[in-house]
Amino acid sequence: MxxxxxxxxxxxxxxxxxxxxxxxxxxxxxxxxxxxxxxxxxxxxxxxxxxxxxxxxxxxxxxxxxxxxxxxxxxxxxxxxxxxxxxxxxxxxxxxxxxxxxxxxxxxxxxxxxxxxxxxxxxxxPMVALTSWQALKERANLQPGQKVFIPAGSGGIGTFAIQLAACLGAKVGTTTSSGNVALVHSLGADEVVDYKKDEFEEVLSGYDVVLGTVRGDAIEKSLTILKPGGKVVSLVGPLDAAFARARGLNPLLALIFRLMSWKIMRLARQRGATYSFLFVRSDGALLGEIAKLISAGRIRxxxxxxxxxxxxxxxxxxxxxxxxxxxxxxxxx
Incomplete structure (x- = not known):
């Protein structure tokens, strides 16, 4: 073949x-x-x-x-x-x-x-659905009425995660370019920042959860919009020691990942927040639950x-x- x-x-x-x-x-x-x-x-x-x-x-x-x-x-x-x-x-x-x-x-x-x-x-x-569910519902325990920041809202993960967060009853903030503002609003975003005009950390505040989807310094900046007790779940790194332990990796890799995530962990603690890295797992039963939301027309x-x-x-x-x-x-x- x-x-x-x-x-x-x-x-x-x-x-x-x-x-x-x-x-x-x-x-x-x-x-x-x-x-x-x-x-x-x-x-x-x-x-x-x-x-x-x-x-x-x-x-x-x-x-x-x-x-x-x-x-x-x-x-x-x-x-x-x-x-x-x-x-x-x-x-x-x-x-x-x-x-x-x-x-x-x-x-x-x-x-x-x-x-x-x-x-x-x-x-x-499948991957965007499983990742969004495992990050927002399982890891962050996102609750109705809470605020979640999902940057890059018009991308593959963003377009799904916004819809899922809205289904969970959360208020959603995101970033996108001017041409995609209407799209992300139609998916359920409440606060939309045009990243070509404004810095999100200067516009948004009072968030409970951040979904890390953008590499670079975006995750560090996102800590400033979190409430005390807020959570950052990153899909892009840095990898952390908990991830190494969960996969049974050798102690050297666990140490390397601990060092890689040391700065963001320290900054999160200073804000009274937590940071974790998420690696999606394949799960047909969970995909079946997500399929119900799709069949009902709640996610497209x-x-x-x-x-x-x-x-x-x-x-x-x-x-x-x-x-x-x-x-x-x-x-x-």
Whole structure:
């Protein structure tokens, strides 16, 4: 079968199409004919080697994490799915890839595709949905009436996280450019800062939660808008010692991550706040809960551009420019 792979880590990862064997199905897995694959920023980061110490991947590796497609076969221990089922899933951190004609998906990672979404729309959902839920509801315990700051509101994670926060009854602040103000308001944002005109830390205040989605000094600045007792949940780093412990990494890496996060931890303590780094986990049951919100029309996919399978490299390059409004998706069939 055809798949998009990278062959090495570094500045020249040799990304391209290759003929690879069709995956061998294990007892607890589904074989899925992929109809569409969503792409995420981490898909560009992994070949760079940025996560090599914490994401062991056998090379050459199939790229991509999010998929939607049709089950063609099931393993002997699978009970929740059957051939012909339309499913969607994130296979991030599961040792397989999504930008391929077929993919293996552990049963625990899959959910039935919402009937009101086509395959392209469904493929745009898994990683941003799981990340948003795990960050806002599980880690930050966001409550109705609380205020959450979700920067880069028109991006892939922002467009979903704003909608989820609104569903949870929170007040949402975000940043975007002038041309996207109407979009983020339509998704549920209450306070919108045009980052080309104003600094968010000079406009916003009294927030309970910050979702860290922007690299650089944005997370440090966001501490100034938090109430005492506020929480920062970062998706972009720095990695912390708790993350190292949770993944069972060696003590040296735990020490390195402790040092990497020392400054932001200190600054958070000074503000009476907490900081933590979140690495998304694949979870089909949780994806099923999110699918209920989508089926009810409370959350909708926001898609910027769809690329055909043969232009998968172009999709990744377009995403890397950082200007997408919502998600970028590759359509297989």
């Amino acid at each position: 055809q798949a998009l792979v990278f062959k090495r880590y570094g500045k020249s990862p040799d990304i391209g199409f290759a003929d690879v064997p069709q995956p061998v199905l294990q007892a607890d897995q589904l074989l899925v004919q992929v109809h569409a694959a969503g792409v995420n920023p981490i898909d560009n980061m992994i070949p760079s080697g940025m996560f090599k110490p914490v994401l062991p991947i056998a090379l050459p590796a199939i790229m991509g994490s999010d998929l939607a497609g049709v089950v063609t076969a099931v393993g002997s221990r699978v009970t929740r799915f059957k051939p012909g089922d339309a499913v969607f899933a994130s296979v991030f951190d599961l040792g397989s890839g999504a930008i391929a004609e077929f993919a293996v998906v552990p049963e625990h990672a899959a959910a039935l595709k919402p009937a009101n979404l086509d395959f392209v729309q469904a493929a745009s959902i 996919p926001v898609i910027d551009k769809v690329f055909p399978f043969e232009q998968a490299k172009d999709a990744l390059a377009y995403l890397a420019q950082g200007r997408a409004k919502g998600k970028v998706v590759i359509k297989m069939r």
